[in-house]
Amino acid sequence: MPIPESQLDTWSHQGSITQSSNTYNSIKKVLEASTTPYAGKSIEVFLQGSYGNDTNIYAESDVDIVIRLDDCFFSDLGSLSEEEKAAHKQAFSDAMYTHVDLKRDVLSVLTDQYGSAVNAGKKAITIEANGSRRKADVIVATQFRRYSKFRSPSDSEYAAGICFFNTAGERIANYPKQHSAHLTSKHQASSKWLKPMARVFKNMRNRMVGHGLIKADVAPSYYIEGLLACRTISSRQATRTASSTR
Numbered sequence: 001m002p003i004p005e006s007q008l009d010t011w012s013h014q015g016s017i018t019q020s021s022n023t024y025n026s027i028k029k030v031l032e033a034s035t036t037p038y039a040g041k042s043i044e045v046f047l048q049g050s051y052g053n054d055t056n057i058y059a060e061s062d063v064d065i066v067i068r069l070d071d072c073f074f075s076d077l078g079s080l081s082e083e084e085k086a087a088h089k090q091a092f093s094d095a096m097y098t099h100v101d102l103k104r105d106v107l108s109v110l111t112d113q114y115g116s117a118v119n120a121g122k123k124a125i126t127i128e129a130n131g132s133r134r135k136a137d138v139i140v141a142t143q144f145r146r147y148s149k150f151r152s153p154s155d156s157e158y159a160a161g162i163c164f165f166n167t168a169g170e171r172i173a174n175y176p177k178q179h180s181a182h183l184t185s186k187h188q189a190s191s192k193w194l195k196p197m198a199r200v201f202k203n204m205r206n207r208m209v210g211h212g213l214i215k216a217d218v219a220p221s222y223y224i225e226g227l228l229a230c231r232t233i234s235s236r237q238a239t240r241t242a243s244s245t246r
Contacts, residue, residue: 008200011057011199011200011202011203011204012196012197012199012200013058013196013199014054014055014056014057014195014199015056015057015058015059015060016056016058016134019132019134020051020056020063020134022132022133023063023133023134023136024047024051024063024065024136026133027063027065027110027127027136027138028045028065030109030110030113031043031045031065031067031106031109031110031138032045033109036105036109037105037108037109038069038097038101038102038105038106041069041071041097041102042069042070042071043067043068043069043070043102044066044067044068044070045065045066045067045068046065046066046068046176046177047063047064047065047066048064048065048066048139048176048180049062049063049064049176049221049222050064050202050221051063051064052064052176052180053179053180053183053184053195053225054195055183055195055198055199055202055221055225056199057199057202057203057206059203059206060202060221061129061134061135062134062135062136062137063134063135063136063137064124064136064137064139065136065137065138065139066138066139066141066162066176067102067106067138067139067140067141068141068142068143068162069097069098069099069102069140069141069142069143070142070143071095071097072095072097072098072099072142072143073142073143073144073145074142074143074144074145074163074171074173075088075144075145075146075147075158076144076145076146076147076173077147077150079146079147079148080147080148080149080150084147084149084150084151085150087150087151087152088147088150091150091152091153092153098142099140099141099142099164099165102140102142103125103140106125106138106140107120107125110125110127110138114127114130117130121137121167122166122167122168123137123139123164123166123167123172124137124138124139124140125137125138125140126138139162139164140164141162141163141164142162142163142164143160143161143162143163144160144161144162144163144173145158145159145160145161146158146159146161146173159175159178160175161173161174161175161176161177161178162174162175162176179222179225179226182229183195183225183229186228186229187229194228194229197228198221198224198225198228201224201228202221202224205218205219205224
């Protein structure tokens, strides 16, 4: 059955903005309060996921928030020579305040503020929705560095991301800021068609899940965004793509 153009247009629209923004700002204020146990530490709180990338659809409810500790970091040294690995090991010492301490303190801060609405999950700390507050997932992370060169702290090259650990102790690393910047760059290069198209694809995915055609975890939003942004789309190509969907 063909999908009418009016449906595609509806699917391309962005979901709730005001409520999600209010949820993020209120939680950010709690996390950055001067009374927290980690006050004085170098941290950054920011959005990631669909709301952070402006690709959220009406069916999405969770607000994804990252609190990243920058006083310590984890490294991927796989691309370094043995000499560079040795130089890296000699240059840095173990941190006194780590991701374990930050997660404990963040959980305490959020529980004091939101009470029983707070639950520690396998990856994130969840704050359940209440009234005008949307459900939020808080990722407690540290800085992550994937090194391509290391001679000294002042003579090194690395891609900076985040990493966190699930309850099984597995380290998960990703690069939300690079993903967001890349997505926005490709969105501009496609005459601002990319993000509406991502919303169309997300709604199509939800329709397919609802009809039992695919499983719910087959096409995460992050993968859809990455697929659509995998190459630069010229304005002419974007126009042809838009015309072909009508």
